[in-house]
Amino acid sequence: MSTDTPVDPPTNDKPVTDDKPVADDKTVADDKPVAEAAESNDAKQIGAAEQEGQLDGSSEKQKGSALHETEHNVEVKLADLQADPNNPLFSAKSFEDLKLSDALLKGIRQMGFQKPSKIQEKALPLLLLDPPTNMIAQSQSGTGKTAAFSLNILSRIDISNRSPQALVLAPSRELARQILGVITHMGQFIDNLKTMAAIPDPTRRNQRFEAQVLVGTPGTAMDMIRRKYIDNTYIKILVLDEADNMLDQQGLGDQCTRVKQLLKTPQTVLFSATFPQKVIDYANRFAPNANVLTLAHEELTIEGIKQLYIDIDQDTDKYATLLKFYGLMTQASSIIFVRTRDTAQQLERRMVAEGHKVAQLSGALEGPDRDRIIDQFRNGQAKVLITTNVLARGIDVESVTMVINYDVPTTMRGEADPETYLHRIGRTGRFGRVGVALTFVHDRKSWNQLNEIAVYFKTDLTPIDTSDWDEVEEQIQKVIKSSRAGKSTKEMTEIFTGGA
Numbered sequence: 001m002s003t004d005t006p007v008d009p010p011t012n013d014k015p016v017t018d019d020k021p022v023a024d025d026k027t028v029a030d031d032k033p034v035a036e037a038a039e040s041n042d043a044k045q046i047g048a049a050e051q052e053g054q055l056d057g058s059s060e061k062q063k064g065s066a067l068h069e070t071e072h073n074v075e076v077k078l079a080d081l082q083a084d085p086n087n088p089l090f091s092a093k094s095f096e097d098l099k100l101s102d103a104l105l106k107g108i109r110q111m112g113f114q115k116p117s118k119i120q121e122k123a124l125p126l127l128l129l130d131p132p133t134n135m136i137a138q139s140q141s142g143t144g145k146t147a148a149f150s151l152n153i154l155s156r157i158d159i160s161n162r163s164p165q166a167l168v169l170a171p172s173r174e175l176a177r178q179i180l181g182v183i184t185h186m187g188q189f190i191d192n193l194k195t196m197a198a199i200p201d202p203t204r205r206n207q208r209f210e211a212q213v214l215v216g217t218p219g220t221a222m223d224m225i226r227r228k229y230i231d232n233t234y235i236k237i238l239v240l241d242e243a244d245n246m247l248d249q250q251g252l253g254d255q256c257t258r259v260k261q262l263l264k265t266p267q268t269v270l271f272s273a274t275f276p277q278k279v280i281d282y283a284n285r286f287a288p289n290a291n292v293l294t295l296a297h298e299e300l301t302i303e304g305i306k307q308l309y310i311d312i313d314q315d316t317d318k319y320a321t322l323l324k325f326y327g328l329m330t331q332a333s334s335i336i337f338v339r340t341r342d343t344a345q346q347l348e349r350r351m352v353a354e355g356h357k358v359a360q361l362s363g364a365l366e367g368p369d370r371d372r373i374i375d376q377f378r379n380g381q382a383k384v385l386i387t388t389n390v391l392a393r394g395i396d397v398e399s400v401t402m403v404i405n406y407d408v409p410t411t412m413r414g415e416a417d418p419e420t421y422l423h424r425i426g427r428t429g430r431f432g433r434v435g436v437a438l439t440f441v442h443d444r445k446s447w448n449q450l451n452e453i454a455v456y457f458k459t460d461l462t463p464i465d466t467s468d469w470d471e472v473e474e475q476i477q478k479v480i481k482s483s484r485a486g487k488s489t490k491e492m493t494e495i496f497t498g499g500a
């Protein structure tokens with residue numbers, strides 16, 4: 001039974017100056033404890049800073065721990081997926097059709113993008129409308145939402161003006177750094193473009209943010225605007241990435257609202273893979289009269305992610321089971337999600353003491369440590385990352401082939417949390433790749449929670465047959481090995497049903 005305490009602010013967003021902060025810098029726990037009853041185990045089939053170089057690894061593909069295969073192979077498979085009208089990566093148009101500047105087209109090509117995805121093709125023309133119109137847009141994890149809103153920003157800014165004109169807010173410093181990396185990379189051929197991070201940074205004190213594009217976390221952005229280090233006069237685009245998450249959390253939602261109130265009627269753009277009903281009304285008020293692109297929740301699961309679960313006798317056996325997967329976890333990169341900071345720290349200590357190489361990142365760490373750890377994970381120096389929900393959303397590391405839900409994701413009230421499940425597993429299987437998502441259940445309660453998630457998404461989760469570990473290993477290995485070859489879902493299903 002776990003009695004650990006959580007409280008993991010997603011932004012770790014402390015004021016960056018040494019003056020007294022203007023406002024309380026509220027932070028919100030990203031994971032909360034749930035009193036776990038040791039209930040009977042009865043699992044059944046579950047059905048139905050100034051950015052000149054690279055800030056966060058996202059501007060260069062770092063394949064440190066990816067499996068090797070030819071780029072040609074990947075591109076052929078991706079082209080197939082992008083030619084299928086039912087696939088979220090499909091588009092009928094080319095980037096040239098989207099009326100982007102030559103500098104942007106060059107940037108996109110430099111990033112290796114051949115064709116837009118569905119969300120890019122649909123959202124961009126609406127975002128670029130004149131007069132600017134608000135947008136609420138949803139698309140599956142890993143389908144290129146960042147590029148969609150970044151291309152709008154980079155098309156709209158007036159480069160002759162050095163003042164901030166676009167502000168992107170994200171729920172974690174890691175995601176803010178990643179988005180900044182994407183925008184900077186994409187805009188590298190735009191002369192005189194300046195981009196900067198508005199995240200807690202003790203090395204920057206009392207300095208103004210002179211850049212056309214700012215990407216930050218809500219608390220810091222709010223604080224910096226109030227102290228006039230960010231000039232709000234010309235900010236004409238406000239983007240909330242992972243918008244449902246930010247608007248739904250009391251602290252972050254308040255901060256986002258304050259930021260918006262400090263701006264003069266910006267084009268307000270909300271993006272996420274999930275928009276649960278409970279935040280839709282708030283989203284509509286936050287971005288009034290928006291063009292809306294949404295999906296039904298049955299459409300949200302990504303085909304390339306093979307969803308498995310393992311039924312473990314009791315909580316105390318979870319650790320032993322985890323270790324059985326260690327070999328598979330280190331084949332490429334893996335993320336282990338746990339509910340609380342304490343579990344993350346304990347798991348790290350135990351695994352390291354037993355000679356395993358793992359890294360751990362939670363909101364308990366200071367910003368520079370967080371940056372170091374995520375960068376090590378991106379470049380493959382660390383292959384196994386233990387983390388909390390702080391990294392559940394948005395993080396894009398293409399070598400991640402396996403996600404383990406050591407704890408089933410739950411809300412603060414201990415109910416199943418389908419949205420967090422979807423975001424967590426979406427750290428793999430990105431943009432046409434495949435991956436494995438494995439969830440541990442260890443009692444009736446966790447089984448019920450996972451079942452609720454499966455029913456919500458109308459998706460099937462495959463149980464792992466623990467009577468033959470060699471077979472389990474072989475099956476997972478087949479998926480992992482095919483992970484960058486765009487293996488089709490049909491082929492993956494065959495692997496797990498013995499048909500291959």
Ligand SMILES: Nc1ncnc2c1ncn2[C@@H]1O[C@H](COP(=O)(O)OP(=O)(O)OP(=O)(O)O)[C@@H](O)[C@H]1O
Pocket residue numbers: 112113114115116117120139140141142143144145146147272273393394395396398426430431
């Ligand atoms: N048109 C494209 N062609 C090829 N790759 C692309 C294209 N657009 C985006 N990508 C790549 O796809 C990956 C996922 O993109 P991104 O991180 O924007 O997804 P997302 O939709 O924001 O996911 P999440 O919901 O998890 O935040 C990135 O590595 C990005 O470089």
